[in-house]
Amino acid sequence: MRFDELSTPSYIVQEEKIKSNLNILKNVQEKAGCKILLAQKAFSMYRLYPLISEYLSGYTASGLFEAKLAAEEMSKSAENHVFEPAYKPSEMEEILKICDHVYFNSIAQLEKHREAWERYEKEGKVKIALRINPEHSTQVGHEIYDPCGKGSRLGIRRIDFPEELPKGVTGLHFHTLCEQGLEPLKETFAAVEGRFGKYLKQISFINLGGGHHITKDDYDVEGLIAFIKDIKAKYGFEVYLEPGEAIALNAGTLITEVLDVVRTGDYITAIVDASAACHMPDVLEMPYTPPLLDATEDTGFLVRIASRTCLAGDVIGTYVMPRIPEVGDILTFGDMAIYSMVKNNTFNGMALPDIVLEHADGDFELVKRFSYEDFKSRL
Ligand SMILES: Cc1ncc(COP(=O)(O)O)c(C=O)c1O
Incomplete structure (x- = not known):
């Protein structure tokens, strides 16, 4: 398909950008001698799992369904890890059949x-x-993503950890970061050494969780490699990382069409066929303003881009635009591969965006189109 044949809204994932992120991660694996897993919660576009399996060591799941997806779609040699705060007894047997690491x-x-x-x-x-739980917060500003917050249910605190490593346990795991660089990881590991140091020599593997922004331009990749080599040499364990965002960072867009332009006093609002609440929930949950590729950094018109849902707060963002959008314009939001299609919903009966894969040769492959049945079948 050509770009002008696509429907809106559509998530468009750029295969070349995914490959370039995967190359960075593969380089870390090879040079540091660690294993990197895709945290499926961020990006579960399984059409790309065969490609991802060529670069990474495996997948990690938040529960049975993600673990099943990996088991069905990944290559045979890939590892399948799972962590869930509490497992249902009825699901345990199936999890154990398909997962090689259970946390x-x-x-x-x-x-x-x-x-x-x-x-x-x-x-x-x-x-x-x-x-x-290392009990060491490195995040300021979005407590909703801080597993070290007060009263957190995520991870066992040292005070609640037994003096002897329980029989059968050979690994430890912590996940505390969110879109962060190397220094917070080092700080957190130092906190882990301080509290859990005596166990580090007894385990055979450690999982440093996700939240590492390894594929961001300013990430200290060489520093990460050196850090992993150091801790491996010191403790002799195998090291895992399970980033989600880093795999598909800046590797996708969401295109949407302007349906109406409403002027209310001084405000200019473009109503589009995408929705923050339905198609990019992190915009409201985190909250953040996604990049609009049509916006300008120069002077222009202040335009609010909002959805056609009933929710007054379903506003994607306010941007400076070189001209006031017109009905029929196609607008493009950036960084829409991660935490988007895995979290979307059909509130207001909104249609789910198509999932499209953009190939290096400029071809757009329609991977999935949703219909009224997808809305109805869930109700
Ligand atoms: C346990 C665990 N591992 C990995 C991740 C992936 O994090 P990110 O997508 O920020 O790299 C998360 C995200 O919440 C998580 O909870």
């Missing part, structure tokens, strides 16, 4: 499912880890 969030959960996981662990089919 527990509490001693109570570990023990509740011991009978099940021990059967697989004794046969060498699964490795078991505990998520710890």
Whole structure:
């Protein structure tokens, strides 16, 4: 397909950009001697799992469904990890059949499912880890993403951790970062050493979680490689990282059409067929203003881009534009591959955007189109 044949709204994922992110991550794996997993919660466009499997070591899931998706779509050699704050007993057996690494969030959960996981662990089919809470916040501004916040349910604090590593546990896991660089990781690891140091020599693997903005231009990639080599040399464990964003950072856009332009006093609002609430929920949840590729950094017209839903606050952002948009204009939002299609919804009966893959030769492949049935079938 050509660009002008696409419908709106559509998420367009650029294959070349995904490859360039994957190359950076593969280089880290090779030079540092670590393993990098795709955190599917950020990006589950499984059409690309065969490609991703060529570069990364595997996948990590937030529960049974993501683990199943990876098991069905990934290459046979890829690893399949899972972490969930609490597992349902009815799902444990299926998880153990398809996952090679299972992480527990509490001693109570570990023990509740011991009978099940021990059967697989004794046969060498699964490795078991505990998520710890380093109690070291490095995030300011969006507490909703801080697992080290006061009263957090995520990860076992040192005070609640047994003196002896529980039988069968060979790994530790922490996830505390969000869109961060190397220094917060180093700081957090120092906090882990301070609190959990005695266990670090007893485990065979550690998972440093996600939130590493490795594919961002200013990330200290060489510093990360050196850091991983250092901790591997010091403790002799295998190191995993499980970023989500980094795999598809700046690798996708969302195109949308202007349906109406409304003037209310001094405000100019372009109503589009995309929605912050439905198609880019992080815009309201985080909150943040996504980049609009049609905006200008020079002087221009202040235009609010808002959705056609009923929600007054369904505003994507306010931008300086070189001209006032007209009905029929196509607008393009940047960085829309991550935490977008995995979180979207059909509030107001809004149609879900098409999922499109842009190939290097300029061809646009329609990967998925949704219909009224997708809305109805969930209700
Ligand atoms: C346990 C865990 N691992 C990995 C990730 C991926 O983080 P990111 O997409 O910021 O790299 C998350 C995100 O919330 C997470 O909760």
